[in-house]
Amino acid sequence: MNNITIVVADASYLIQKGLGAILKKLGDNQLIQKMDKAEGLIENLNSLKPNILILNPDFFDDDFELVIKECAKLDNCKLVILSNNKSDEAKYVADAFLHYNDDQSKIFSCLESLKDELIKTGKNEKSDEPISAREKNILKHIALGLTNKEIADQLFISIHTVVTHRKNITQKLGIKSVSGLTVYAILNNLIAMDEVK
Amino acid sequence: MCNLNHQTKTKDSMRITKDMKMADVIQMNYMLIPVIYRFGINLGFGDQTVKEICAETSVDLNFFLQLVNTYHDKDYFPKEELQSIPSKDIVTYLKMTHSSYLNEKLSEIENLIEALQHTEKEDEKYILLIRNFYEGYKNELTEHIMHEEEVVFPYVLAVEEICKEGVISDKNRKIYDSFSILKYQDAHDDVEEKLMDLKTIMIKYLTPPLNTSLYHKIIQLLFMLEQDLSYHSRIEDKVLLPKMIAMEKIISELN
Numbered sequence: 102m103n104n105i106t107i108v109v110a111d112a113s114y115l116i117q118k119g120l121g122a123i124l125k126k127l128g129d130n131q132l133i134q135k136m137d138k139a140e141g142l143i144e145n146l147n148s149l150k151p152n153i154l155i156l157n158p159d160f161f162d163d164d165f166e167l168v169i170k171e172c173a174k175l176d177n178c179k180l181v182i183l184s185n186n187k188s189d190e191a192k193y194v195a196d197a198f199l200h201y202n203d204d205q206s207k208i209f210s211c212l213e214s215l216k217d218e219l220i221k222t223g224k225n226e227k228s229d230e231p232i233s234a235r236e237k238n239i240l241k242h243i244a245l246g247l248t249n250k251e252i253a254d255q256l257f258i259s260i261h262t263v264v265t266h267r268k269n270i271t272q273k274l275g276i277k278s279v280s281g282l283t284v285y286a287i288l289n290n291l292i293a294m295d296e297v298k
Numbered sequence: 299m300c301n302l303n304h305q306t307k308t309k310d311s312m313r314i315t316k317d318m319k320m321a322d323v324i325q326m327n328y329m330l331i332p333v334i335y336r337f338g339i340n341l342g343f344g345d346q347t348v349k350e351i352c353a354e355t356s357v358d359l360n361f362f363l364q365l366v367n368t369y370h371d372k373d374y375f376p377k378e379e380l381q382s383i384p385s386k387d388i389v390t391y392l393k394m395t396h397s398s399y400l401n402e403k404l405s406e407i408e409n410l411i412e413a414l415q416h417t418e419k420e421d422e423k424y425i426l427l428i429r430n431f432y433e434g435y436k437n438e439l440t441e442h443i444m445h446e447e448e449v450v451f452p453y454v455l456a457v458e459e460i461c462k463e464g465v466i467s468d469k470n471r472k473i474y475d476s477f478s479i480l481k482y483q484d485a486h487d488d489v490e491e492k493l494m495d496l497k498t499i500m501i502k503y504l505t506p507p508l509n510t511s512l513y514h515k516i517i518q519l520l521f522m523l524e525q526d527l528s529y530h531s532r533i534e535d536k537v538l539l540p541k542m543i544a545m546e547k548i549i550s551e552l553n
Contacts, residue, residue, distance in 0.1 A: 121373075274498075275498045275502065276499065277491045277494070278488075278491050278492050278495050280431055280434050280492065280495075281431070281492065281495030281496070281498070284427050284428075284431055284495075284499055285503055287427055288427070288499075288503055288504060294423065294427070
């Protein structure tokens with residue numbers, strides 16, 4: 102999974118900061134959004150696209166059930182209920198529960214197992230695979246300075262297919278710019294240095 | 299041991315205040331040396347405090363504190379307070395950072411890549427690739443900076459003057475009509491992309507040359523440049539840009 106977005110919603114500054122610090126230890130490739138106001142959370146869920154949502158029920162007065170329902174509609178999102186109240190566990194349905202007095206290992210194992218589940222279900226995971234022969238061929242054409250349209254014409258495929266291949270190549274290699282891809286192509290002998298225009 | 303560890307941690311994220319000694323600020327975070335230098339503050343400050351030095355070099359204390367804390371703690375970003383700083387001061391600071399990129403940082407890295415090329419006979423071809431790529435990046439960044447200096451900043455200053463005076467002089471009218479801050483958005487992405495690609499290629503795909511210490515130094519400098527640039531563009535995008543949007547709105551109501 103390239104990026105995990107975690108949204109933390111708790112009114113307490115201490116909890117927010119503390120949880121933020123703990124979450125950072127889980128790995129680098131994640132975006133943590135902290136919210137200290139309940140308003141706007143539901144409206145923003147679609148644009149935030151959280152993978153893990155950590156919420157405190159006390160934060161939401163009466164509309165918490167609604168928040169849970171909205172969360173269930175999101176793809177690839179795990180809901181964690183954070184509270185100071187053990188009885189919340191029986192009251193709500195969620196992927197996991199965290200309590201204020203949980204110890205370090207409990208919190209880590211809870212979050213790490215959620216992360217593992219997310220990685221398993223994330224179908225778009227491509228970053229570790231090597232690029233395919235087909236993609237190498239496309240990459241060669243990109244490096245030669247051809248436009249998407251020219252590549253499509255030469256290889257008898259649609260522009261849309263070229264764009265998809267390009268996206269996958271960029272994702273797998275971690276290189277975005279054309280000049281970066283060109284360097285990669287030369288380093289891997291897909292094209293010769295003097296072929297570059 | 300445990301205690302010591304704890305101590306360094308608190309020190310790391312300690313906020314910088316006006317009564318601290320400037321020397322202690324630098325002891326705490328040496329990455330701030332170039333930052334304070336951009337304010338015209340140089341080393342050798344003895345026991346003077348932040349407040350004293352700012353007064354002496356006529357640097358706005360509030361702006362200085364907000365800015366060094368922003369660099370010092372990446373979670374600290376006092377957007378509202380930074381937005382209350384006059385654009386003129388922000389622009390002066392940004393110009394100083396620009397000149398440090400153009401006159402120092404960019405050529406420093408370039409010289410090291412060049413030196414690497416000379417020490418490596420066998421891998422010369424690959425180093426040349428890196429060099430060309432870096433040249434391309436450098437040109438793009440320079441162009442971006444020149445655009446800001448020649449078009450964006452004069453516009454920012456004109457807009458601020460119009461807002462302050464409530465009237466539009468002929469000179470400002472010309473500048474105001476020639477540009478809009480909306481044209482400025484998203485301009486940073488491309489340049490950042492190239493720098494990230496360069497790092498990725500050097501870390502993941504290039505067989506390291508024999509002169510590893512030089513090679514490592516180049517990569518470390520690229521990381522530092524990237525970090526510096528990200529703080530720089532954060533001020534442009536999160537402070538200057540919203541300020542301009544708000545002022546443009548005021549001016550459009552003036553008309």
